[in-house]
Amino acid sequence: MAVNIVDLGVVPYADAVKKQKEFFEKRIEDRIEDTVLLLEHPPVVTLGKSASRNNIRDYSFFASRGIEIVNTDRGGGITYHAPGQLIVYPVIKLDPPMRDVSAFIDLLEEMTAGALQDIGVSAGRRQGRRGVWVSEKKIAFIGIKLRRWVTFHGIAVNINNDIFPFEMIDPCGEADIKVTSARVLKGDELDMGEVKKVFSKHFSNSFKKGLVDVIEIA
Amino acid sequence: MRLPEVSSRGGGAVITEWYASLNENIKKGQDLVEVSSDKATFDIASPCDGVLVGILKERGDNVLAGVTIAEIRE
Numbered sequence: 081m082a083v084n085i086v087d088l089g090v091v092p093y094a095d096a097v098k099k100q101k102e103f104f105e106k107r108i109e110d111r112i113e114d115t116v117l118l119l120e121h122p123p124v125v126t127l128g129k130s131a132s133r134n135n136i137r138d139y140s141f142f143a144s145r146g147i148e149i150v151n152t153d154r155g156g157g158i159t160y161h162a163p164g165q166l167i168v169y170p171v172i173k174l175d176p177p178m179r180d181v182s183a184f185i186d187l188l189e190e191m192t193a194g195a196l197q198d199i200g201v202s203a204g205r206r207q208g209r210r211g212v213w214v215s216e217k218k219i220a221f222i223g224i225k226l227r228r229w230v231t232f233h234g235i236a237v238n239i240n241n242d243i244f245p246f247e248m249i250d251p252c253g254e255a256d257i258k259v260t261s262a263r264v265l266k267g268d269e270l271d272m273g274e275v276k277k278v279f280s281k282h283f284s285n286s287f288k289k290g291l292v293d294v295i296e297i298a
Numbered sequence: 299m300r301l302p303e304v305s306s307r308g309g310g311a312v313i314t315e316w317y318a319s320l321n322e323n324i325k326k327g328q329d330l331v332e333v334s335s336d337k338a339t340f341d342i343a344s345p346c347d348g349v350l351v352g353i354l355k356e357r358g359d360n361v362l363a364g365v366t367i368a369e370i371r372e
Contacts, residue, residue, distance in 0.1 A: 155336070182336050
């Protein structure tokens, strides 16, 4: 069974949610196959269901730059998105034995760590901590929603984005989290097109769905 | 209506939102409640047509799988 990979480019957060919901509803009704959306967001702060506005350290930093702070229906806490951060939104119907939220998140983390390793970043998972890490620093952030065992939202991976704005929040609601990016670690900007190809391959392998059809959308 | 098993890790889930109100007529498959567990939110649908006559767990409650969270009169 194929997984369709759809590259949406840079999409404002609200528009991306709307687009994602279209795929999500179609997948619930079996009108499309499993689909993975790859995209980037213009700068935005998002709050998951377990986030608190107290996790924002400096409102003025975001307000002065016109950066929106948006409540979302995903799980998890607060995070920051910006161009250069790869967003992976899998719209996947989980069949048994994958009908297990924790197992699905484990797999997302493994896929992300594997893809990052392929681009030369020694990322991995940490016992008892969600997300993907490089040593003590977090490089990828997870928050998902499920309905009828179809997944919505996903994972955000710092590739080329400026990570300074993370200093203005407590990422995931934890004040002690330090953040990094592939660009910081490698000392140079990465080709996002190549990064997306690597993630597409790993996602396909992780879910053992076989051939990946890559559909480019302008 | 009992909380289904959404994660093999146990620990239950937190009620994050009731979509339906007490004494509301509901349909089978209608989303009634959202729970949160392990970086995920999960919408739980009504198993039958009926009237929601009891909301036994409130927003913010941590509930283990198998615990009754709502009563529906068919």
